[in-house]
Amino acid sequence: MERHRLIPRYRDGDRKIEAGRDLFSIGSSGKSIFNLLEGWVAVYTLLEDGRRQIVQFALPGAILGVLPSRRAPATVGAQALTEVAVSVIPVSVLTSHSQADPEIGMRLARSLAHDCNLAFDHLTSIGRRSARERVAHLLLELFTRYRAQWPGNRSEEMVLPLTQEQIGDATGLTFVHVNRVLSALRKEGIVQFHYRRLRILDPDRLIEVAGVDPEIAMSWLERCPWA
Amino acid sequence: MERHRLIPRYRDGDRKIEAGRDLFSIGSSGKSIFNLLEGWVAVYTLLEDGRRQIVQFALPGAILGVLPSRRAPATVGAQALTEVAVSVIPVSVLTSHSQADPEIGMRLARSLAHDCNLAFDHLTSIGRRSARERVAHLLLELFTRYRAQWPGNRSEEMVLPLTQEQIGDATGLTFVHVNRVLSALRKEGIVQFHYRRLRILDPDRLIEVAGVDPEIAMSWLERCPWA
DNA sequence: CGCTGAGTTGAAACATGTCAACCGGTGTGG
DNA sequence: CCACACCGGTTGACATGTTTCAACTCAGCG
Incomplete structure (x- = not known):
């Protein structure tokens, strides 16, 4: 802490x-x-x-x-x-x-720059990706960022404290459509998300569906955004 | 400068x-x-x-x-x-x-905070507004920001150095659809945008279509984002 | 035990995308 | 000076992804 x-x-x-x-x-x-x-x-x-x-x-x-x-x-x-x-x-x-301590202003600036970059990424997702890609992208982002907080953690499962409606609010979709996308991803054996438990079944296909470049995934690896 | x-x-x-x-x-x-x-x-x-x-x-x-x-x-x-x-x-x-000069870090932070807020606004627009609202919102934002640079300027006209394709890239739409929206706005006598010339014909209706709160419009009034 | 919040599914409506043709201006090379 | 290509814009017909509306399930909880 x-x-x-x-x-x-x-x-x-x-x-x-x-x-x-x-x-x-x-x-x-x-x-x-x-x-x-x-x-x-x-x-x-x-x-x-x-x-x-x-x-x-x-x-x-x-x-x-x-x-x-x-x-x-x-x-x-x-x-x-x-x-x-x-x-x-x-x-x-x-x-x-x-x-x-002049370093504090610079830390703050780095944190804000990090937020900006995430926002730009999010913007690109919402503006240019399909519903399926957006949802996959969001799950992957949150999973990656979460996992970076617990170095050494190798579990493919996490508690993601979101409802489908909140996922919709983040991706610019209705919760009904989020549900359909999640059902499809579950049927295809890619991810499972049920009542706040997220499990990644097939990371490679998730990355593929999300259409993310490993480069960008790296930029999510924050432990402390200003470090 | x-x-x-x-x-x-x-x-x-x-x-x-x-x-x-x-x-x-x-x-x-x-x-x-x-x-x-x-x-x-x-x-x-x-x-x-x-x-x-x-x-x-x-x-x-x-x-x-x-x-x-x-x-x-x-x-x-x-x-x-x-x-x-x-x-x-x-x-x-x-x-x-x-x-x-510790003030420099804080200026940088303020500028980045400003960018973040604009990005959040942009995100909301793309995620939750219709094509018509998005285009209106973007034109209004750019007009307001541009005008703030020339204090005292009362013209309703400006050079907006964008193609319809770039407007589409900003709003998450295709240029074909941007064209249709712009045609509609022109027919309704709200704005005119032709070959990089933007003219606001009916500011009040533009604000209404864009669905912006005057509060938020104020946050676009930057002359220098860190001031 | 009934209520509530979250999730699930189907059918139909609608907004936006896609494809394709065409226009008008502008610059370029023959 | 004309022919041509190119870029940006315009329009129509059609395809499709996503929303809307509505009904229903399931789990947790007072």
């Missing part, structure tokens, strides 16, 4: 948040940033009519809620998918620490 | 690049970052089979080519849409300057 901290010895802002709750909501002020220490978080946007898009899944080490300017309100919200531990860092604390 | 510089007095890396050329390509090393001073740039990804996705349009003040780690090769390329002026900053120069 210590290795995930942006500001090593700052502990005053540590909080626990239960699954389902928002760390911060759309429209919030951005007076603090959130350094995720444990658990899964979904960052999402909403349209007026209730359509929802998950734009990012955050794992331990992620930094959330960074606004480009101090007066811009957040256009995204962040929901805990599991129980979550975060370090809440007021912007004032961040700026004072970054003045003492 | 000076107001767009991340590192105020660094001029050694200044370059001009002609329209159509890449500032950097997919797979490049990331030994330098690119501070856009003048012109338009499209940041894109490619899939193996040639499908292309434009993930970002960069305007003066943007910072491009920032990699999360020093050894990750770029998964995106950046193409000049117009003639472009950039300041090419070697990472070594960046790190040495940022040690002297």
